[in-house]
Amino acid sequence: MPGPNRSARWGCGVRQDDARQSAQGPLKRFVLLLFLCLPLAAEAAVVIQQWQTPEGARVYFVESRELPMLDVAVSFPAGSARDPAAKSGLARLTHGVLDQGAGGLSETAIAHRLADVGAVLSGSFDRDRAAVSLRTLSSAREKNQALDLLTRVLQRPGFPAGVVKREKQRLIAAIREAEADPGTVVDKAFYRALYGAHPYARDEAGEPDAIARFTRADLEAFHRTHYTAANAVIALIGDVDRGEAEAIAARLAAGLPRGAALAPLAAPVAPAAGEIRIAHPAAQSHVRIGALGTTRADPDFFALFVGNYVLGGGGFDSRLLKEVRDKRGYAYSAYSYFLPMAVAGPFQIGLQTQGAQTADALAVARDTLRQFVADGPSDDELAQAKANLTGGFPLRIDSNRKILEYLSMIGFYGLALDYLDTWVDRINAVDVAAVKAAFARRIDPERMVTVVVGGEGAR
């Protein structure tokens, strides 16, 4: 829920990274890098086991015995892009109410029974995906009780009328509260401008007017068609063996609604270039510059990912942070990223600066982009990007939580099972020409969508 609660969370952004790709070009290699990276492949390998339940749920499992705990995540293509026409917010609300009464238990009983065994049920939600995750101790009593609750929540959510009414109000309140936050306002406007009539244009949380009209039947219908076994990806990591993982997955999948897998989303159409200004009483202007970016399946993904490290993804190695923050002190944060999604996700540049400085900061960001697309990274910049990404790979898989997220992503987006095994090689295979070509195919600096939210006065 958008709120003030965005506090310190480290961890790698699995979402931004990576997509499947098959770059087979000659490996431009750096001796130092190879020396550093070769031993890792063996040490840091993640052994993923994969199978399918009879109902069609895809299962991804990693056995990990070090800690007496188990993580399970179940993902569905039930994000906000799946909101039915005129029902913006239905996917978000359905996801949020799943655990508020299910399988004959009240919301209170569910919350208390989870806490009684120290289990944590959590969710994640975006435009593509709705997921429910469980973390539990692996001791029998705790694990069984926790899995029983997860099963009820996924298979038999009750959507009690009183709860639905209340949660509608809470969701609307959260949306309204976020209207005061310039960062939220700019993000919403940016997606609207970028995606036009495509479902990605809609905000993840939905529209208050539409939400106010939802009924319990709407939620039930959405659950029935989207939270099906054929749509499900079940990821597990922890202190269980293959046999038990199979039994857990079988039980989770067996009681899910039956129904066909959903059709893929349509591809978005590139928007017209333009600039949108929205007045806001904030001290800072929030700026977004962007275009349609890429998908998880894009063969160019690694070239874009490595290139973007140099442009605006690599912190102080990146040109945007150097130009906007280091050299000029215009902003605390200045970045760019590709968010790969089921169909073309956004490429975006973002920064925030005091209102009177907006034009200057905007000009610097645009110049930086223009120059990068025209010339590509230098050899040194590319070497630095690859050194950081490959040398940092072990940090991407150093906890069960991070691996669980990779399992879900690999499953949900249908990436190859050797995705993690080949990740370092694919980064190493990127060269300057590949970055230039990949950016040239997608990013035309003269045809960007720009959104600025904030005051223009001298603050």
Add this chain to the structure above:
Amino acid sequence: MPSHRVKRRAAIRFLPRPLHDTGRRLAMAVCAVGSAVALGSAHATLTDVTLDNGLRVIVKEDHRAPVMVSQVWYRAGAVDEFNGTTGVAHVLEHMMFKGTKTVPAGEFSKRIAAAGGRENAFTSRDHTAYFQQMQKDRLPLALALEADRMANLVISDELFAKELQVVMEERRLRTDDQAQSVVYERLMATAYQTHPYRRPIIGWMDDLANMTAQDARDWYARWYAPNNATLVVAGDVQASDVVELAKTHFGALPARALPERKPQAEPEQLGEKRMVVRAPAKLPYLLMAWHAPRLKDWQQDTAPYALQILAGVLSGNDSARLQKSLVKTRQIAVNASAGYDAVSRGPGMFMIDATPAQGQSVAVLEKAIREEIARVQREGIGADELARVKAQVIAGEVYQRDSLFYQAMQLGDYVTAGQPPEALAGRVDKLRAVTAEEVRAAAREWLRDDRLSLAELDPQPLDAQPRRAAVPGVRHVN
């Protein structure tokens, strides 16, 4: 649905959060106890030695993955600042990346990045800390660079002026344009009358606007010494190797006399304080803060543990008392939560925050929260509630071992607050020993009106006109 956590003494950081984290993920249920009741670990062996120059070195071996985290903690935070230069601890944190006599500006970050590392730093009320997460064999690089900037920092006027602009933008981003952050900042400035916790970590805007490079140099000279620092390393390392490396890199740095630290004890509050904050916002908001004890003697104290359990009983799960009563049953709030940190250098606070539901007033909400507190004070808590919070504590103790960073973080937090690592290791047992009667007694003793400060956000329309500067005296600097 998310439990909306009380905004407490969140540290602020050098770099923004990971850039691709769009920060708008909607979470369903958050285990509040995870933060209200942070967890210790009694499992791994710990090495805790102090070098001849006073640098403390703590190593926690964890061999699950071929990585490590290295953190250097300085016992110098916003609490050590003076009026007129608030925010200097954090500004100096930024300047620590701006070069030394032998490592030019920007090189620190570049070398860590080239070695595949992630780095950042954070400043809190009690400390400033710098960290690198890297493959295990890259520790020497991290230590060499940290030792260098512990002694050889160069603060140029030019880079200082630039970075100060960055920090002022950070303040606008995190505080001035976030109404609930303003409420928190202003309430702390009121609830603490004399103690330095009344000052925001990021500093008042006017102090930032008037800060000089010499202020930062003075701060560095005063506090950045091995005998005011703790090195915490966790990961796939051998403790003896780490200690040797620490000696190699830090051993030659001389200890320095540190300024005397005065206790600056907060005088007893003599009556309830109330305030209103008017700022552009869509919804009202209520924040209540009671003066509360901090953990002093971890073996003898009981109230700090009891108050942690109380926070769990009030909002430790999605149907804990505040959620169940205010959000679900009576539906007068859309969010409500309680929070308490026992471990700090200065006096603590027990806090509750809440956002009223549509058509409900802050006054109604305040009354309902007071009723919930009175109920605990009158009737105590149930055995089932107590057992539930303890189960979460015990499980959380296992879960936190999944994060190397968090394990190191807790050690640094405890040690810079003056607690021994044993206090962290013994924490779960101390929490398990808390009785229902102790929880009731703590609620009676500490959640009294005379200790309470309360702020209400009175939302103002988001008209298109830029409002007055949020902080009087802000200069327009360009």
